[in-house]
Amino acid sequence: MAADKDRDGNESGAATARSFMALPGRAEDRREPFLGCVAEVVRILGLTVAPEPQPGGPPTWEHRARAALREACRRGMDLSGAAFDALVRAAVHDPDPSFNRQFVEPALNAFGRRRVQAALLGYLRTGTDPERAGAARAWYWSALPLRMPLVRAAEAGDGDSDRDSDGDSDVATVVTEWNEAALRAFVNNEHLDVRRCVLPGLALRRSAYPPALRDLVDAAVAIARSHPDEYIRHRVEHQIGD
Template sequence: MVDDEHNEAAVRTFLSCATEVARLMDLGNAADVPEAHRARRLAHAVRKPLLERTHLPEDLFDPLMAAAVYDPDPSLCRWFVEPAVYAFGRRRVMAALLDYLRTGTGVERAGAERAWYCAHVPLRANRSPAYAPGGSRDPALDESRDVRDEWQETLRLSANCPGRLEA
């Protein structure tokens, strides 16, 4: 019973995050879709428009990260992470996920770990106009070695002190 309630809460949270991203992208709310499938439908609806833009509004960053972290599917959270990496840079995305790992709830930390893998997407010109041949991009946006090192250190510390990161 507790697991069912936990899963229901997670689905509602993901739906809320996906709805916010769709609202900020000025897309429909998929109200005609049953709630159990609405979040995935919204995620699917925003995926292509997110990747088609060279720049995304600043107010979209936090909702994208929240949707990525709360997405229960470890493969599909990429739909939120990849456009964020292209638009805001790998460094910023990884730093946000590191913050979730350090300060988030158990659900958020698990989601950050799922999304972390997606933050390593290869950057290709054919995936986003931000990397098109005529595009200009500051390489510092994607320099992330120090953030990766901090991530590994945080994981190491949490393994040595299991209660350290408990919320």
Template structure:
């Protein structure tokens, strides 16, 4: 596959992922935005509402992870990862990224590596209503040392 075809396929995949997130969030479909900018427009439209909600529907988790992994811009995949970390916990996000690293396509594995970095965003009680009153949070949501060890082991084995 030529580079242009590969990039075009990657853009279409990301657009599909961003569209699904927007659909699950009941956001506008952005049909009036040129296709070349539609995915980024949808991601931008979803960012604030994702962070403002104390709880996100379970069905949104896989779509957020797919959008994060397929986002071609490493600066923006955080827009999907950060709300997922707040709502579903760092452990679950890192586990999903580890699954992409182990079983995903080459593009998904590269996307998982980009998103892995973003999944270590510092959490702040004043940034998300996902925290209980008083700024508390179940620590089990974010315990992930074992997942980090598995990530390192998977990278080590894939380098052989």
């Protein structure tokens, strides 16, 4: 058991009331596809990755690439549409549910919440199973406040007109569509990573959905409670008890 923590590993206020098991690592090794995504981010953004101080493998290069992206965001940059696609793809394929924030946040600040969330919804609906799981991990960060004013879309009109507006009707529509798609994915998709990653963000109250979807909520709870995976069984009991 681990204290309830946010994605950065910091204890949240809820830790005094309950504890969550840590989200397990992915059932499949997705490191190689992810490194390809990072290399594409480096290429499209023109990042300068610090030279290797001593012999090391791909994880060492990955950490230096992440550092180069953080520094570029700090200095400020204008992002193209191709950069948006590369950043979202890297976020979806990132095996680390804390570090994937590094790819979500620049895209969010430059192009707006609606566009990022719509892209993640697309992965959830039509991606491969690893991409669906990754989209659910990345979705967590799509509600972040916008704190990178120097990261902007290169083309005028390419970003949302009001990037700070969480109450925008278009954003609300995407969130509603995500909630339905996530519920259906959990019930209908037996892939372990998909279910593990979708469940933490899933509302499991019947009242959170229109009448036509409420039987799916009951099905999701039943599936989670009887699932052979310990994390899923543990997590659902906390969520339905909130």
